[in-house]
Amino acid sequence: MSSTLDFLGSAIAMDIPAVQRVRAAYQRIATADRPEVWITLRTPESVLADAETIDLRVARGELLPLAGILVAVKDNIDVAGIPTTAACPEFAFTPERTATAVQRLIDAGAIVLGKTNMDQFATGLVGVRSPYGAVRCAWDPERVSGGSSSGSSVAVALGIADIGIGTDTAGSGRVPAAFHGLIGLKATLGLVPNTGVVPACADYDCVTVLAQELPLARRAMTVMTGPDAADPRSRTWPSDVPLAAPSRPRIAVPREADLEPLEPTYRAAFACAVADLEEIGCVVDRVDISGMLQAALLLYDGAIVAERYAAVGRFMATRPPGADPTVSSIILSAGEVAGPAVIDDLDTLRRAKSAAGRTLAGYDGLLLPTTTEHPRIAAVQADPISINRRLGTYTNFCNLLDMAAVAFPSAPAQGAPFGVMMVVPAFHDQVALDLAARLLGVPSGDPLPDNGIELTVFGAHLRDQPLNGQLEALGARFVAPVRTSDAYRLVALDTTPPKPGLVRVDPGRGAPISGEKWLLSPAGLGALLARLPAPMSLTSVELADGTWVVGFGCSQEAALRSSDITGFGGWAAYLETAVAASG
Secondary structure (H helix, E strand, O other): OOOOHHHOOOOOOOOOOHHHHHHHHHHHHHHHOOHHHEEEEOOHHHHHHHHHHHHHHHHOOOOOOOOOOEEEEEOOEOEOOEOEOOOOHHHOEOOOOOOHHHHHHHHOOOEEEEEEOOOHHHOOOOOOOOOOOOOEOOOOOOEEOOOOOHHHHHHHHOOOOOEEEEEOOOOOOHHHHHHHOOEEEEOOOOOOOOOOEOOOOOOOOOEEEEEOOHHHHHHHHHHHOOOOOOOOOOOOOOOOOOOOOOOOOEEEEEOHHHHOOOOHHHHHHHHHHHHHHHHOOOEEEEEOOHHHHHHHOHHHHOHHHHHHHHHHHHHHOOOOOOOOHHHHHHHHHHOOOOHHHHHHHHHHHHHHHHHHHHHHOOOOEEEEEOOOOOOEHHHHHHOOOHHHHHHOOOOOHHHHOOEEEEEEEOOOEOOEOOEEEEEEEOOOHHHHHHHHHHHHOOOOOOOOOOOOEEEEEOOOOOOOOOOHHHHHHOOOEEEEEEEEOOOEEEEEEOOOOOEEEEEEOOOOOOOOOEEEEEEEOHHHHHHHHHOOOOOEEEEEEEEOOOOEEEEEEEOHHHHHOOEEOHHHOOHHHHHHHHHHHHO
């Protein structure tokens, strides 16, 4: 898939000390001359002091996964000692504590540059609804930056910050990512705590990551995820979480009728993205997503919008001078929603979620265009509601229906950035990351979450063998080829399908046996064990490097009745020899 990285400012080199990276960032801030990006920019002296501390910690040997990474934080997310405004001056307060998600980044070595501009109270997808000024697109100042995480996205696109932290309720991280050729990660609701985040729609808000590269975005998301007792909506990974996309994924894409909102250049670009799916070996089917698109309307045009009044409506009712007129109108109108209407729409959402599950059953992901068009600032100012509504056509329903999404760049649309999303069910975040990585041609890194159990296989569960599908169906992730110590022998069991048995002997009386290491969820391992037929077993296996992992073995009794094939060094080599002999 073609990349849109040409639209981005080059990132500051990762292999230089944090102090040098900070100096380079402030030079870029001066050169870019985009004051509307920031609501509060920390002084160079204070940020350099943080950088010196990080460099010292690294020099002492500390392992910091985000050492020296520069972060731009959306100004509805608390950073201790820096005012939080949510882009409304009269709302400003100075928190004593940093939001949980941002504090985790700081603890991992990241450095906060400042707080960024946004659509006021995270109400908008355009980036122009702010008394601090409209945030202009990084590569075309006459176009919108996208919102509501506008400043964070532009700071990353200009190469000033390595990652931007935003929020995404209706697409506020994904839409600006699409406009700038960035990665936008919107995790499953609740995996990243919202403690210290000014709510927009508390049940559907999600802290998001923007970055130029997928591996860095994934690394930041890994750091931020995890339960927080202070967040009542915090969630943990289920025991059966999938840790990988299958080798031949099935991907759903919208039918042509559901793509009508796209402008012509975007529609052509999306057709190229679908062709890229097929080129990398995915099975692609067109499905009817009209029910999901209808559900998307409930976020602003239904009673669910009452959550926005619950968040800041009482404050907006005081008519603060800095209130954006469009935002004020939306939030204050939400205060007129009747209670029964909210219950009705919640019931509608439950039905829509169930219907979406049926539509996408059997598919590993749903590929969508991120948004419909890239408007000019003047057009949005002339029509602030309709254009904004269109931009959320494909993003609004994700949180309403409890889905995760990865937004990433696709082939340009007539020379301009164009973005797509891989949308997956809740907790299938790693599947979306894997699929996006394959389309981008980059590594997806370690799995999210990192709580998989290692399993070694030596026979019919190896890749390209008949039972490997059992592992893929459980969301298992291939790690690497391995070899046992020399304390094992391999036998050919009389089973259907044919499979080997691994048995332990005294050290030096066996031979290293080739196999594969996989990762799978705790529940996945339990499911595999529950259907394991005799004489197979799961046991601890010693690898050549001296480590012990769970692996397949067989009973001594069965081994005595079977042919010893240890000399072949592994099941694959034995099968190759057997095939050659039969030919």
